[in-house]
Amino acid sequence: MNELELIQEIKNGNKNAFKEFIDTHKKFVFNLCYKFANNIDDANDIAQEVFIEAYRTIDKFRGDSKISTWLYRIATNRSLNYLRDNKKYYDSESYSKDSGYIDNISSDINSNPEQNTLNNERADILNKAINSLPENQKAAFILNKKEDLSSAEISKILGISVKAVESLIIRAKKNLQKLLINYYK
Amino acid sequence: MNCKEINKSIIKFVEKELTPEKEKKFKEHIIECNKCAKLYSDITATYNTLYFEQEIEPKAFFTESVMNNIDDAREKTKDNIFDITLDIAISNFFKKFAYTGIAFIIALIILLYTTDNLFLFNNLAEDDDFSTDNISSIIFENF
Numbered sequence: 001m002n003e004l005e006l007i008q009e010i011k012n013g014n015k016n017a018f019k020e021f022i023d024t025h026k027k028f029v030f031n032l033c034y035k036f037a038n039n040i041d042d043a044n045d046i047a048q049e050v051f052i053e054a055y056r057t058i059d060k061f062r063g064d065s066k067i068s069t070w071l072y073r074i075a076t077n078r079s080l081n082y083l084r085d086n087k088k089y090y091d092s093e094s095y096s097k098d099s100g101y102i103d104n105i106s107s108d109i110n111s112n113p114e115q116n117t118l119n120n121e122r123a124d125i126l127n128k129a130i131n132s133l134p135e136n137q138k139a140a141f142i143l144n145k146k147e148d149l150s151s152a153e154i155s156k157i158l159g160i161s162v163k164a165v166e167s168l169i170i171r172a173k174k175n176l177q178k179l180l181i182n183y184y185k
Numbered sequence: 186m187n188c189k190e191i192n193k194s195i196i197k198f199v200e201k202e203l204t205p206e207k208e209k210k211f212k213e214h215i216i217e218c219n220k221c222a223k224l225y226s227d228i229t230a231t232y233n234t235l236y237f238e239q240e241i242e243p244k245a246f247f248t249e250s251v252m253n254n255i256d257d258a259r260e261k262t263k264d265n266i267f268d269i270t271l272d273i274a275i276s277n278f279f280k281k282f283a284y285t286g287i288a289f290i291i292a293l294i295i296l297l298y299t300t301d302n303l304f305l306f307n308n309l310a311e312d313d314d315f316s317t318d319n320i321s322s323i324i325f326e327n328f
Contacts, residue, residue, distance in 0.1 A: 015252065022248045030243035044244050051251045123234035145235050177196045177228070184227045 003067050010058050022051055028068070029075050035146045036079035036138075038127045046082050050075045065156060072157045076143070080135050129179040133172055136160075140168035141176075186210040191221045195228045 001009070001017075009017035029050050034043035053074050061070055130138060136158070143154045144165075151165040158165065186194070186207070191214050197203050198211050215222045244250075 015255075018255075019248055019252060022251055026243050026247055027240065030247070031240050034241065035238070040241075040244070044247070047243060047247070048251050048254060052254055055255055118230075119234060119237065122231040123237065126231050126234050146238065173196050173200070176232075177193070180228045180231060181192050181195075181224065184224055184231075 004063055007058065007061060007063070007067070010055070018055060021054075025067075025071055026051075029071055032072065032075045032147065033079050035142050036076075036083060038131075042082065042086075046078050047075070049082075050078050053078065069153070069156050072143070072147075072149075073159075076139050076157060080139060083131070084135070125180070125183060126176075129176050129183070132179065133175055137168050137172035137175065140165050141172035144169050186214045188214075188218060188221055191215070191218070192224070195225055196232060198225075199229050199232055 001020075006017050006021055010021060026047065030043055030047040033046040033050065034040065037043045037046060050071065054071065057074075061067075130141060133141065139158060140154055143149045143157060144151070149157075151162045151169070154165045155162045160168075191211065194203060194207065194211055198208065201208075203211060215225055
């Protein structure tokens with residue numbers, strides 16, 4: 001069964017088809033949400049909301065865009081909404097070392113524990129800086145740098161022009177540089 | 186390039202967005218200036234953690250949890266529909282009751298008014314000073 005047939009089955013109310021749909025896309029959706037939230041529990045909650053919204057709105061999906069683009073759009077909007085709703089929490093606590101995820105990343109890359117700790121701290125600082133960017137810059141930057149998507153792909157996801165995406169990425173980098181310089185100076 | 190220009194160009198340097206000429210000047214400055222070299226080292230190391238991230242697996246029973254939530258959402262929707270239906274039924278009942286009540290009150294007023302008039306006219310008719318030939322006309326005989 002190809003993806004469009006699977007979507008049609010879901011539209012027809014086949015729950016097993018939707019289960020298959022989740023299994024196919026959950027890793028990508030979860031990881032995208034994590035890149036916004038930087039917290040496993042929150043990423044889990046957001047990713048669940050993404051699939052629930054996808055299920056509710058699947059009738060509106062006509063196959064004009066790729067399924068991944070459609071899911072990217074839902075996941076990005078949901079993640080930004082979540083960050084906005086929990087702004088106070090994210091400003092103060094989100095980047096504490098309780099997630100455990102970044103530890104796992106670094107340990108694969110460098111077996112030196114001291115270097116791992118330093119990398120964790122640096123990743124933490126960078127994520128804080130990214131999180132303090134305006135929403136549209138944050139979304140464009142994460143999709144471009146962390147998801148490795150082109151400006152054209154991001155423009156479809158965010159529903160803006162390619163030029164606008166490029167402008168957002170440039171401004172995001174400038175702002176990140178200012179934030180990092182202020183931090184390290 | 187001076188220190189201020191270096192500060193503005195670190196991420197551009199990392200992203201290889203500088204022109205070859207500016208890139209050369211950037212490198213020359215970093216070799217000479219310890220302060221900028223330290224800043225460059227910290228910012229580059231921090232910025233490059235972007236590329237260290239690896240994919241992770243969602244929590245166990247993720248799919249099952251979503252499926253349960255979908256069922257719950259459906260149940261809630263059903264409950265909502267029942268609540269809304271009940272609200273509408275109650276509202277319609279009270280509307281009908283209100284209309285019936287208003288109609289009843291109007292009918293009662295008309296009835297009382299008519300009865301009072303009839304009663305009044307009957308009393309008047311019993312009085313010798315007045316006589317009536319019909320309900321709408323009163324003849325004052327001894328006025």
